[in-house]
Amino acid sequence: MDTKFLDLKFESNNRVLKIGKGKPYRLLSIEGIESGEYEIYTTDNVMGDGITVTNRRIKHRSIILE
Numbered sequence: 001m002d003t004k005f006l007d008l009k010f011e012s013n014n015r016v017l018k019i020g021k022g023k024p025y026r027l028l029s030i031e032g033i034e035s036g037e038y039e040i041y042t043t044d045n046v047m048g049d050g051i052t053v054t055n056r057r058i059k060h061r062s063i064i065l066e
Contacts, residue, residue: 006027007023036059038057
């Protein structure tokens with residue numbers, strides 16, 4: 001894991017969990033935040049060369065914190 005600092009704050013039902021340096025909980029490892037898979041939807045240009053991007057989407061991925 002990189003030596004940079006990462007502070008996380010999770011909130012749910014008015015409860016807060018803080019993770020990071022100097023916080024009650026420390027992060028040991030993290031997986032899944034790198035570049036994920038994605039889909040690009042295109043159509044052909046009728047009057048010229050190339051394509052036009054009509055939609056793009058990042059696929060679902062799991063993020064694991066330890």
